[in-house]
Amino acid sequence: MTKFRSRAPPTSRFSGSPAHNYATDLAAAFKRPVMSSTIPLSDTPRSSAGQASDIGPETRNKLLRLLPANELEAILAVSEVVTVKSKDILSRPGGQISRVYFPEDCVISLVVQLEGGGGVEAMTVGNDGFTPLAAFNGVDSTNLTGCGQISGAARRVSGADFARVLTGCPELNNILHRYSQLVFEAVSQSAACNRMHVVEQRCARWLLMSHDRVGRPSFDLTHAFLAEMLGVRRAGVTVAMGILSKKGLVSHTRGSVTIVDRNGLESASCECYRAIKRREDRILS
Numbered sequence: 001m002t003k004f005r006s007r008a009p010p011t012s013r014f015s016g017s018p019a020h021n022y023a024t025d026l027a028a029a030f031k032r033p034v035m036s037s038t039i040p041l042s043d044t045p046r047s048s049a050g051q052a053s054d055i056g057p058e059t060r061n062k063l064l065r066l067l068p069a070n071e072l073e074a075i076l077a078v079s080e081v082v083t084v085k086s087k088d089i090l091s092r093p094g095g096q097i098s099r100v101y102f103p104e105d106c107v108i109s110l111v112v113q114l115e116g117g118g119g120v121e122a123m124t125v126g127n128d129g130f131t132p133l134a135a136f137n138g139v140d141s142t143n144l145t146g147c148g149q150i151s152g153a154a155r156r157v158s159g160a161d162f163a164r165v166l167t168g169c170p171e172l173n174n175i176l177h178r179y180s181q182l183v184f185e186a187v188s189q190s191a192a193c194n195r196m197h198v199v200e201q202r203c204a205r206w207l208l209m210s211h212d213r214v215g216r217p218s219f220d221l222t223h224a225f226l227a228e229m230l231g232v233r234r235a236g237v238t239v240a241m242g243i244l245s246k247k248g249l250v251s252h253t254r255g256s257v258t259i260v261d262r263n264g265l266e267s268a269s270c271e272c273y274r275a276i277k278r279r280e281d282r283i284l285s
Contacts, residue, residue, distance in 0.1 A: 059155060060215060061102045061127045062284065063175055071169040075102075078161035081153050084108065086220055088148035091132060094141050100162045102130045105214045106152030110144040121228070123187055124149055126213025128280060129179055135162055136176045150210060150219045175284070182283045186276050193272040199232050201270035203240040206230065207250065208266060208273050211259050218258040244268060 059065060064072060084090070084106040091097065093113055101108060107126045114120070122144060125131045134142040157165075166173060193202055206226065210219060223241065227234040241257075244250045249265045251258045259265060266273065 059102070060104050061130070061155065063128075063130060063179060064102055064155070066171075066175050066284065067169070068171055071165075071172050074165050074169060075157065075172065076155075078165060079155040079157045082156045083151070084148040084154050085151045086148050090146035090148070091142060092145055093143050096159075097132055097135050097140055097142065098159050100130060100132065100135050100157045100159060101125075101146075102155040102157070103127050103213070104153040104155060105216065106148060106154050107150035107210060107213050108154070109147050109149040111147065112143070113145055123183065123190070124209070124213075126150075126210070127215065128213060128284075129183070130176075133180060133183060135159055136166070136180070150214055150221070152214055178283050182280055185279050185283075189272050189276050189279075193270060194230070197270040197272065199230060199236045200240040200243055200268065202230050203237060204244065204249075204265050204269035205273040207244075207257065207259065208262075208269055209276075211262070212277075217260075218256060220255055221252075221257045222255050 058072065058076065064075060067075070079102070081104070084101070084103070090099070090101060090108065103126050105127060107124050108131055109124050110122045110131065112120050112122050130136075131146055132142045132144070134140075193205065197205075203226065210221070211217070223237045224234050226241075227237040230237065241250065241252055244265070245252060247261075247264060247268065249259075249261045249268060251260055
């Protein structure tokens with residue numbers, strides 16, 4: 001991972017190395033065009049490796065699965081399944097919103113870019129949501145950078161088609177209104193979690209949320225990246241992952257993590273994971 005360097009690299013309070021974070025590590029990627037050439041998949045969804053995925057004939061996105069058959073058919077008819085890879089840039093601050101993404105088994109990170117060149121992750125979106133929310137709220141741009149966090153598939157809809165489908169789908173409107181409330185509450189809960197709970201608990205919560213979203217036990221993840229997501233030193237994440245590993249809850253190799261004991265990981269997590277899941281169940285029931 002390339003580190004961002006200023007004229008006189010200051011010492012990061014997170015790592016003891018030149019100051020950097022995930023958003024600035026993506027500086028080179030930000031210079032590339034917004035992703036527009038991901039490979040549309042055929043009727044049988046496939047992964048980036050060309051293997052058939054487990055998405056199924058319709059969708060595993062939770063919002064879309066709540067739709068009545070006619071509205072689901074309408075949104076699927078104008079969507080294409082694309083592969084979102086880690087660090088793919090999906091949108092930039094101030095840019096015209098031209099596409100909407102409903103993740104299937106990928107995770108998308110929304111990053112706030114700062115004037116000094118750094119950035120902070122605001123939230124993540126998986127199969128429990130869609131992005132950008134601004135498209136639903138009638139706003140033609142967003143101040144967030146959208147980028148791939150965990151590689152996987154998503155359903156992509158053009159902004160024009162999304163707006164057109166919304167006008168004829170009252171239940172889709174209702175579901176996305178409720179999802180907007182869930183986003184506010186989840187971000188609020190995460191803010192409290194980051195302030196009050198220890199790294200091991202927060203790490204367990206983040207891994208559980210990612211496991212829920214990707215729907216598979218193994219996914220791409222580095223200690224450096226997880227440290228940036230949690231806002232802690234990389235050494236702190238290494239210790240936390242070591243504790244979880246010694247308990248037999250996870251296993252990890254360079255660039256990858258596997259959930260071994262799901263129930264044990266839930267016990268190791270703080271209350272925030274359960275609080276968010278309870279609200280998700282209630283708001284999106």
